[in-house]
Amino acid sequence: MDLHTLLNTLHSYNRYLIIVALFWVIFRSWSGWMGKKQYVKTDNTASLVLLILAHTQLLLGLIQYFFTSAYTTGGMPISDSWVRYFKMEHISGMILAVILIQLGRTFTKKAQLPEQKHKKTALYTTAAAIIITAILAMKGLFLGTLATASAVTQ
Numbered sequence: 001m002d003l004h005t006l007l008n009t010l011h012s013y014n015r016y017l018i019i020v021a022l023f024w025v026i027f028r029s030w031s032g033w034m035g036k037k038q039y040v041k042t043d044n045t046a047s048l049v050l051l052i053l054a055h056t057q058l059l060l061g062l063i064q065y066f067f068t069s070a071y072t073t074g075g076m077p078i079s080d081s082w083v084r085y086f087k088m089e090h091i092s093g094m095i096l097a098v099i100l101i102q103l104g105r106t107f108t109k110k111a112q113l114p115e116q117k118h119k120k121t122a123l124y125t126t127a128a129a130i131i132i133t134a135i136l137a138m139k140g141l142f143l144g145t146l147a148t149a150s151a152v153t154q
Contacts, residue, residue, distance in 0.1 A: 004068035011060040021050040033118035093135035100128040
């Protein structure tokens, strides 16, 4: 197995962990905000796990983007829809999503009241989830693989 295959496999499987963590954090934060619940250790841990997974995903993606992916390091033309997707759309959308997850966590830690903590977590995490879902769904990668998605879209 070469380095790109290993990184791509890790990047692909980590996506499922992120999807689960996103939904768990969104559920806890929205129900905490609307239900006026206390912000407890479980809420903090859930958002921390999401943050770690998101940063790991970003690191794996950036290594592929700059060093191993044929779509971004090869001389393929930007007019190819998959090259454009990986060189521009995927990377910019996912960086924005990770920034939102990070901002949500940072602002949540600075908030004083439990309602504010849940609200900030809910809004920033939901925005990140919408971006992630839209970017992955654009090319059939939300639950599919590159192999299955590229066969369908070509």
